[in-house]
Amino acid sequence: ASATGELSLRRANVTVQFAIDGAVTGLFLDHKTIAPRPVPVDGTLDASLTVSPTAVAVDHANLTIGAAAWTASGWLRRGSPISGQLDLKLAPASCMSLVHSIPVELRGPLDGIAMTGTFGGHARLSIDLAAPQGDGVELDTQLANGCIVTAEPPAADVMTLVGVSDHTFPDGSHGRVGPEEPTWFALRRLRSYVWGAFVSAEDGRFFSHPGFDTVQIARSFEIDLRDGRLARGGSTISQQLIKNSFLTQRRSLDRKVQEALLTWRLEARLEKETILERYLNIIELGPHMFGIRAAAAYWFGKSPRELTVHEAAFLAALTSEPTTMTRRIRRAGTLDADSAARVDIILRAMRRDGVISTEEFNAARAQPLWFSAAALRRET
Template identity: 35%
Template sequence: MPKKRRSKTERMFMLAFLVMLAGAAGLTVQVLHQLPDVEKISSYIPSESTILYSSDGKILARFHREENRQVVPLSKISVHFQNAVIATEDPRFREHHGLDFLGIIRAGVKNFAYGRVVEGGSTITQQLARNLFLTKKKTLLRKLAEALLALRIERRYTKEEILELYLNQVYLGHNAYGIESASNLYFGKRAAELTLSESAMIAGLIRGPELYSPYRNLKGSKLRQIFVINKMLEHNLITEREGRSAAIESLNFSPKNLRSLGEIAPYFIGFVLHDLTEKYGEEMVYHGGLRVYTTLDSSRQAAAEAVISRFVSEEGKKYNFSQAALISIDPRTGYIQAMVGGANFFESKFNRAVQSRRQPGSSFKPFIYTAAVEQGIMPGTVLMDTPTTFSVWPTRWNPDGKWSPKNFDGKFRGPVTMRYALEKSLNLPSIKLLERVGIQNAVEAAQKMGIQSRLEPALSLTLGASEVSLLEMTSAFGVFADGGIRVEPTTVTKIENRDGVVLYSHSVTEKRVLDENVAAIMIDMMRGVL
């Protein structure tokens, strides 16, 4: 009887085992049918940040939506970092075919001994499969799909291809995806330049990017770095001497790289971003990995921001203003080298350098005098600075159409030379000069020099009554400096796609709009102002 009972029990266990086996087989078949095609990896193009560079090679900004990533080939990733990741995440990466059964057993034993998870069993290939195709939900189906995908990926791709994909995909904290973005974020350098010590620190972030971030938990980050170094020693990837040296090396972090749009030349960056999205669309700008080389000079920009900050602080209360703007343009190339659109970008993102139109006042007078010189009226010509009433178009505020302007100081000087009138910014002689030159001729002179805003054809044009932008005024004055040559202002010299193919290359186009002698005479007259 006992024998019979055992036989019956054995049969029940066998039946249960077969049912479980059949269920597992059915589940595997079901998952296999639902697996994504790993061939898609060949044509996979990850979302990549667009990067803006200054003219002196500094990164100004990165444009991205969800993921800040810059893809680089394996050859441009430090071997130290490659080894650090392999030692920590998958020591038998070069030996297994997607699944590491020994690693799973070893991790299980170690986790059981410690009573908590201290080591994972997923290979680099499994992690890549999960990152590319699956969710992070911890279910049996997901783990099975992950394992099957890993096997397929290993059959299709080389170890180098798998490692390159993984190192460009892995999340490393503070919205940095991939080692190139993380290397810049933490150390302000390229992935190829990482030292052993730096590599160990970043590799240690994979298991807990936010938990071990040196910007949030420096002590935890250091302990994790030592753990990685010990793993590299354990697997003979470094010598003891290298390990000791890496452990005591002082790391120079770059917390400034945590800054977002708005920290460095924010108004300029916003201006460029607007133009980029107009030309290429948001999808390309935020996901396409463009490399945009701008005209901005970081040292000039820093000086410009300091000037505006000091000017608003020192003069603002005295003259009751809280905003100011500044643009610096190279007149020979049209390159915008500095742009400040306001006193504080975070308080007001309105760019007063390009979006705002204001009455330029007496700074508009040189365009009137330019039209006069073009007609042969020379600096020594005598103009009358005397009280005068002009007939103008009647308005609601001036129904009789009579206008009797005065000079800034309320004084009249009688006969003066044209040079003196410009130097002292005298209103009456300048208005009379505009009458003599012709309003339309003055408008055309300003327009061909770069003023694009609508100019009111009235005598008040002399006093800068028509609103223009600072960008227009700065660019137009550049014509004087460049001997009568007009060059369109620009912010970008070159744009490349993620593969380095040049999409746009700026070429400076010169156009003579003033006779060289006219420009020279105007410069000579304006010297007296200074």
């Protein structure tokens, strides 16, 4: 790698100001959180940063990589509670030139997509952990999306999710998924509280957001900041479907880049009901157990059509930890306390979202769950 430019440092009492204006070529970023292969980076950076004992301020930061020209500014108050603000802008540019600005090592199945038009945007992240819980982080976005897709990426064409296609499940097994397959269960055949349980559990604003839920992203980030660890995500049902259909389970930058663009394509091409139906037919709901039909038979020995409110809430509760929850239940021989608490959270969310009434909520909580013998049998 080679770098050119100027770097300056100025000190005034307890305040230090850094300024950089330069370019780098031939730099490789090599870390598993970025991509499985080293990622080459060539770009320019013009930035000014002021550091004091109480705060860090980014006066300006202009980063250009290919056609992508990013501008950032903001501040962070040091100490506790955390507070700060970040403004990030992407200057309008040709959609295809922006795609080509993404290093090949990050694109994965995006290769082959073709677009016309321009894209740009602005995002503002505001943090104030002195505010009541739930109000500590706000994320506002404004996108100028004028991209028109003229060809979908062949390796990840979202239209393949409408019909029957080969699918690789998270455990490495393979199968055919689609309306004509015996494992499929149509959304229209489910009682509304069954699919409603999954929406309440995983993505309460599924029918109103465009594939990304900035409110949930902000809430998840706030929880992470308060807990002091980056553990939660804000993935929507649409993002989960893209990940499980086309991408790896790896938590890395390259997957997130691919997931973002493909989620946009999914929402642009498929109806919400089609997205939800496909999701319910591939979601993991137990050990090597995928899809609502298989899960209903495995856990309760019945068809998804026959599921009760309590049983639907239980299956929806499995989505976040199917293996761990199964292990706890098998060990207890019944619904253990931690799993019961998770199911109760789902039931409350269903009532909050109007999926069930208060009467149905109370009746479901009073109704025991009876698992099939196969579901309680420990693996040897």
